[in-house]
Amino acid sequence: AQSVAQPEDQVNVAEGNPLTVKCTYSVSGNPYLFWYVQYPNRGLQFLLKYITGDNLVKGSYGFEAEFNKSQTSFHLKKPSALVSDSALYFCSTDSWGKFQFGAGTQVVVTP
Amino acid sequence: DTGVSQNPRHKITKRGQNVTFRCDPISEHNRLYWYRQTLGQGPEFLTYFQNEAQLEKSRLLSDRFSAERPKGSFSTLEIQRTEQGDSAMYLCASSLKDRGRSGANVLTFGAGSRLTVL
Numbered sequence: 001a002q003s004v005a006q007p008e009d010q011v012n013v014a015e016g017n018p019l020t021v022k023c024t025y026s027v028s029g030n031p032y033l034f035w036y037v038q039y040p041n042r043g044l045q046f047l048l049k050y051i052t053g054d055n056l057v058k059g060s061y062g063f064e065a066e067f068n069k070s071q072t073s074f075h076l077k078k079p080s081a082l083v084s085d086s087a088l089y090f091c092s093t094d095s096w097g098k099f100q101f102g103a104g105t106q107v108v109v110t111p
Numbered sequence: 112d113t114g115v116s117q118n119p120r121h122k123i124t125k126r127g128q129n130v131t132f133r134c135d136p137i138s139e140h141n142r143l144y145w146y147r148q149t150l151g152q153g154p155e156f157l158t159y160f161q162n163e164a165q166l167e168k169s170r171l172l173s174d175r176f177s178a179e180r181p182k183g184s185f186s187t188l189e190i191q192r193t194e195q196g197d198s199a200m201y202l203c204a205s206s207l208k209d210r211g212r213s214g215a216n217v218l219t220f221g222a223g224s225r226l227t228v229l
Contacts, residue, residue: 009151034217043115043202043220044154090153097208098144098167099218101153 002027002095004074006102014110019081021105023074023091032094033074035065038104039087047089050074061085081109115221117203123227124193132188132224136205142216143186145178146202148223154202160186161208193228200225 004025013019025031032051036044048059055067065076076089086109091102116135124130136143142161146154157176158168162183175193180186190197200223206216 006153036218036220041222043222044204044218045220046217049217094216097142098156098159099154100156101146103151103153 001100002031002093003100004033004091004093004102006089006091006105008105009103010106010108012108012110013081015083016080019076019078019085019107019109021076021089021091021107023076023102025072025074025091025093027072027093031074033065033067034092034094034099035059035063035074035076036090036092036101037087038090044090047076081107083109083111085109115203115205115219117201117221117224119224120222121225121227123229125229126195127192129189129191130193130226131190132201132203132226133185134188134203134205134221135185136203137207137219138184140205140207140219141183142206142208143180144204144206144218145186145188146204148200148202149198157188157201190226193226195228198226198228 034049035047038044047063048057050057050067058064063078067074088104090104092099118133144159145157148154158178160180163180175191178188202223204218204220206218
């Protein structure tokens with residue numbers, strides 16, 4: 001079965017510092033990988049996706065993600081975090097038309 | 112386009128009652144998904160439709176749950192004889208499955224319908 005895992009429940013970072021949110025995947029064949037963000041009382045919002053091609057994918061709000069096939073990882077990164085980046089982040093994979101999500105990582109950015 | 116709309120936003124009910132949630136997807140989207148999310152967990156797949164056809168339903172889903180998308184537009188999710196364990200956020204999402212491309216559909220989510228079963 002296709003799945004993703006997010007090993008960290010919470011990530012704390014100071015504003016202005018680099019932010020990394022980890023995701024590993026278990027997918028047969030070529031993986032389709034996504035990152036979504038959820039703000040309180042809001043639905044999930046798409047950030048970026050990896051389908052094929054360049055291993056570094058750029059997305060919304062200054063986020064990017066690096067696909068690493070040898071480590072089966074798809075970590076989300078932002079060079080300089082903002083307080084407004086505090087939210088719940090989900091990694092996801094397209095599993096034969098339906099999508100599987102990780103448990104989520106709460107990001108807390110402190111001023 | 113106002114995005115994906117879900118109603119009601121919050122439903123409080125007593126154990127044993129039936130509840131129904133409605134989802135209005137983005138009009139040109141042919142796929143519609145239902146997920147359930149509990150606190151501290153990621154969205155859990157329930158079922159999805161392509162147009163009016165229900166393509167898959169989670170094997171973990173009780174027979175008390177049923178979903179329809181009769182005209183390929185809006186969808187309803189009904190839970191019969193609710194239990195306290197059904198308390199969760201029910202999320203709807205839609206996407207456009209382009210026949211010319213393989214997978215990789217981006218989901219647009221609604222704000223969710225929160226169910227509280229007393």
